[in-house]
Amino acid sequence: MKCRHCATVLHPQQDVFIDLGSAPPSNAILDAEALTRAETWFPLKVLACPECALVQVDEVQRHDALFSDDYVYFSSYSDSWLAHARAYVERVVQRLALGPRSRVMEVASNDGYLLQYLQQRDIPCVGIEPTASTARVARERGIESIGEFFGLALARRFVAQRGPCDLVLGNNVLAHVPDINDFVAGLAAVLAPLGTLTLEFPHLLQLVRQSQFDTVYHEHFSYLSLHTVQRILRAQGLVLWDVEELLTHGGSLRVWAKQASNPRPICPSVAALLAQEAAAGVGRRERHRGLQARAECIKDDLLRFLIDSKRAGQRVAAYGAAAKGNTLLNFAGVRPDLLPYVADASPHKQGRFLPGSRIPVRSPQMLLEDRPDVVLILPWNLRDEIVAQLQAVRAWGGRFATAVPELRVD
Numbered sequence: 001m002k003c004r005h006c007a008t009v010l011h012p013q014q015d016v017f018i019d020l021g022s023a024p025p026s027n028a029i030l031d032a033e034a035l036t037r038a039e040t041w042f043p044l045k046v047l048a049c050p051e052c053a054l055v056q057v058d059e060v061q062r063h064d065a066l067f068s069d070d071y072v073y074f075s076s077y078s079d080s081w082l083a084h085a086r087a088y089v090e091r092v093v094q095r096l097a098l099g100p101r102s103r104v105m106e107v108a109s110n111d112g113y114l115l116q117y118l119q120q121r122d123i124p125c126v127g128i129e130p131t132a133s134t135a136r137v138a139r140e141r142g143i144e145s146i147g148e149f150f151g152l153a154l155a156r157r158f159v160a161q162r163g164p165c166d167l168v169l170g171n172n173v174l175a176h177v178p179d180i181n182d183f184v185a186g187l188a189a190v191l192a193p194l195g196t197l198t199l200e201f202p203h204l205l206q207l208v209r210q211s212q213f214d215t216v217y218h219e220h221f222s223y224l225s226l227h228t229v230q231r232i233l234r235a236q237g238l239v240l241w242d243v244e245e246l247l248t249h250g251g252s253l254r255v256w257a258k259q260a261s262n263p264r265p266i267c268p269s270v271a272a273l274l275a276q277e278a279a280a281g282v283g284r285r286e287r288h289r290g291l292q293a294r295a296e297c298i299k300d301d302l303l304r305f306l307i308d309s310k311r312a313g314q315r316v317a318a319y320g321a322a323a324k325g326n327t328l329l330n331f332a333g334v335r336p337d338l339l340p341y342v343a344d345a346s347p348h349k350q351g352r353f354l355p356g357s358r359i360p361v362r363s364p365q366m367l368l369e370d371r372p373d374v375v376l377i378l379p380w381n382l383r384d385e386i387v388a389q390l391q392a393v394r395a396w397g398g399r400f401a402t403a404v405p406e407l408r409v410d
């Protein structure tokens, strides 16, 4: 396999970042009828490029198996994510002085969770969203959504027809594109000479520091440091001018970038964070060696907890049918005998089954009626929000658990 950015040939053993065995695609949630059929499991191994330090999942044979029109993540189902989007819009409108004559493009605009706040301010905006089910919801909100995958070809066509954009943004999409060079070339092509590009992505530094191995899944192609993102942007003529550390998704970065010809000054935050990454050895193989062992330790602790609970007659149920939960459950080999169901607020997932583990997805209402002794929160990054929503669990003496970065039950 060659590095997705710099095409250096990667060594299947020497360049391993973490090896999680194999798993079906994390988002391939199953209908009842699918339970009679076999699932395809793909190797789930992550490599680190020795040249550009891009951390990336090993090549998977059938990319088309990973993204289906069935993809059922609707951004608007998370209250904290909506609040994050609203705060971003307030900040960016002020910082970049956006108004009714500006043009904004969001790549991977999902159901319009963010563009709705720009629309409320009469700032012209367009979303790019190839997933039909979520794009449909955005259109019902009156948000223009182009139903195609973003890349250089689409960007050139857009600019030829409508001109460049003053703000281009992409939240949690850069890590998910298979051809990261073509994607970033498209961002550069659509960005106005004095425009700003913002991108948010989970920070590799936090993945390593907090053992967030369950954020690894096939659809998550790249694990990004500022160092590598700077390099990928620079190759397309883009320059970072600011970076912020965010708490979202267990620790993310928001980068602000511009065309190289744009005279806007560069904030000291960029050099400071690059220095922090260099000191931590991000992207250097020898500094990642402990991650595999820590992931196995987390798996062992979770399994022991589930087995001990079962033997003690304590009932455990899970909450949040997120992708990271599938990585954890399949890596640990957890099945319905240890975890009989997972509750999730999304009606699109209820009545279906998690890929691999085949654990059924139920409504949160069922959880409240069933009253398990422990609720295992799979999206640990939303622990506080979920605990607040599920205060009723405390009323019957129930406890909450999370497995990452270490088992916590209280």
Ligand SMILES: [Zn+2]
Pocket: 003, 004, 005, 006, 007, 008, 049, 050, 051, 052, 053, 054
């Ligand atoms: Zn590389």
